[in-house]
Amino acid sequence: MSQPTAVPPRRNRAAATFTALAAAALLTAAAAAPAAADEPAETDALWISAPYDLVLPGADTDGNATAQSVDVRLSHDNTNNSVSGGTLTVDASELAGIADVTWPTNCTEDVASSLRATCAFGSLDGAPWITAATLGIRAEADAPADASAYLHYSASADSTFGPLDAYPTDTHLTVANGPDLGLNQLPFSAKVDINSDVAQPVRLTNSGNRTADRTILTLFASHGLDLAHRYGNCTYLEGDRVSNPMGTTAVCVLDQAVAPGQTYDLSPATAVRTTGAALYERFDYQVAAYTDEAYQQAIEGRPFVQGSGADFVPAPVAALRSADTDDLNPEDNYRMRTLTAANTADLRATATNITGAAVGTTVTARIGVLNRGPAWVASLGAGASVATVDVTLPAGTTVTKKPAMCDEAGGSHYVCRTPILQWEKDRTVFPFKLRIDSADALGATGTAATRNNDPELSISAFDPNLKNNSTTFTISG
Incomplete structure (x- = not known):
């Protein structure tokens, strides 16, 4: 992971596809109050946001598969328009024979099919986005690898301007075998004191159906933060005011296998201490399944120096199966947070x-x-x-x-x-x-x-x- 630029660092290949897919249909109805002859009527648009691509882990050796959550969110453009609520329709009929769907309590299954449902949602006023439904999707035990299908969404809402209809939106689902490494998101922002220790309880979890035999942990701490340790299985690019002014980057190779369902505590490696120069700080953390290519990309030919301390060793696990792919859903492999220090x-x-x-x-x-x-x-x-x-x-x-x-x-x-x-x-x-x-x-x-x-x-x-x-x-x- 390179140092951050003016915007958060670019994610890897699959993370780039996990963008909010938004589609909208403009109102055809005019505002309830008549507009003046020389003023156009106000309009609004209803938007659906859902994952563009999602990989479902196939069944493990015991025939069990891990469920994936799909959040479907809604928003609208014009804050002058009050949107009181409406319905989200989810059509998962293409998943028949591939995956099962668990519906939230605000969704009513279609009488003709358990793979179709209508979900009621409330007011869209007061927040940029609301979650209309969180679906649980789990691959069937005999679902073939590389099987794929689409989830289809449509939505309508009532508003003071009149009815709103969103343009239909889809999520592409694929079944695959492999590890699915993920890191928890720490509170995105926090206030801290200078010259103080900051605990950061980062957890690594494999939600896939195969073991990741080795992993790469990459950390970035901006100039006002100091990584608490210099581990022997990590290399460090230290910050300096001329050639590396943003801060310190650490790239660690963890040789311990991460089995499906296993969670590891990475907090010793992610702990930092604020310095007297701390003010608006940033901490990035990222994990990837180890390959030689991924490691070379992480260090990018820069002059990293090996740490002189003991190795950082997460709790070991026994490997179950080798992976067919490096990582099923890399969108949760990278996280970042900001720390604001009480300083001037x-x-x-x-x-x-x-x-x-x-x-x-x-x-x-x-x-x-x-x-x-x-x-x-x-x-x-x-x-x-x-x-x-x-x-x-x-x-x-x-x-x-x-x-x-x-x-x-x-x-x-x-x-x-x-x-x-x-x-x-x-x-x-x-x-x-x-x-x-x-x-x-x-x-x-x-x-x-x-x-x-x-x-x-x-x-x-x-x-x-x-x-x-x-x-x-x-x-x-």
């Missing part, structure tokens, strides 16, 4: 006065942002700049070369953006090449100021001293 970072706008200038010469205006600490600042999820700086250059000058991270905003006004992270005590500099066009420039003043309330990353939320977030500079002969 004092950003200061900087600019250097320019001396010895003369008409016709070119000078350099060095404008920047210094992070005085104690915390680093990073936006490893949204990918927002640590600081956006409004720069006004002195009158009587012309920019002959602007910094790559700055954009012209009209006249002598420029908007400059720092990278998405800045270590404590580090400075970002924006060098402007300025031509002195006239004597008016000599004695003229420029300004630089950070935007302190950017909604993506608010400086005022962590900076205790906003008075030094603006500055001026002058040009003199």
Whole structure:
């Protein structure tokens, strides 16, 4: 697993297919209240979200198969429209001879078929999505490997704008034999103190029908977090401010087999300690069935160093059968969470006065942002700049070369953006090449100021001293 970019790291092949499949049909009815002649009637759309692909583990050696849950969720677009409730129809008739369905209590089976049901749902108001039904799907004992079928969904709802009908949506199901490794999701966000130990009770479970003989555990801890151990069966790419500023990555090879139904406690390996630089932190954890190719992809040719401690050893299990595939449903192999530390970072706008200038010469205006600490600042999820700086250059000058991270905003006004992270005590500099066009420039003043309330990353939320977030500079002969 590579370090996170501005957005969460890309998942592997099957995880990419486990995206919410949404389809909508626009309202054909107008709003209940008549619209003015020059105003179009408001519309709304009903959406269905369900897994695009799902792999069902086949039966194990005892003829038992593990059930998979399928969450079907609903939403609508227009919050001005009140959606009081409706019905979700699920057609699983193609699963006959392949899998059995367990219906939740809000679903009523069709009298003609136990593989069709209508599920009642309540109001969609007040939440982005509601779960209309959670289905239990279990492969039949004699279902052949590679058997496949579709679940079909349709939905309708009542609203103040009139009836809503969603465009039909499907989930493709396939029966397969193999391990199905998964990690539990820790609380997605948590508040922590600096210089403190953070327990992270991560569990590894094999929900498939075959044993994973070896596994790869990959961890990422951002700069303000320190992994509590350096295990001998793990290699580490340590964070540093120049070549690896985001944080530390660990890749561990676990030689113990993970049998179907077995759960292991990984919390010793996933424990972290916050440092004095902690502020907006991120922890990623991922597991995969071991192959040489998967291991090489995890380290990506980077200079990892072997840990010097004892090996991390989960509880051993006896293998039952070898796997036909590496992992049935990799969508739960990768997880991440954010940790917000009670800490501050004092950003200061900087600019250097320019001396010895003369008409016709070119000078350099060095404008920047210094992070005085104690915390680093990073936006490893949204990918927002640590600081956006409004720069006004002195009158009587012309920019002959602007910094790559700055954009012209009209006249002598420029908007400059720092990278998405800045270590404590580090400075970002924006060098402007300025031509002195006239004597008016000599004695003229420029300004630089950070935007302190950017909604993506608010400086005022962590900076205790906003008075030094603006500055001026002058040009003199």
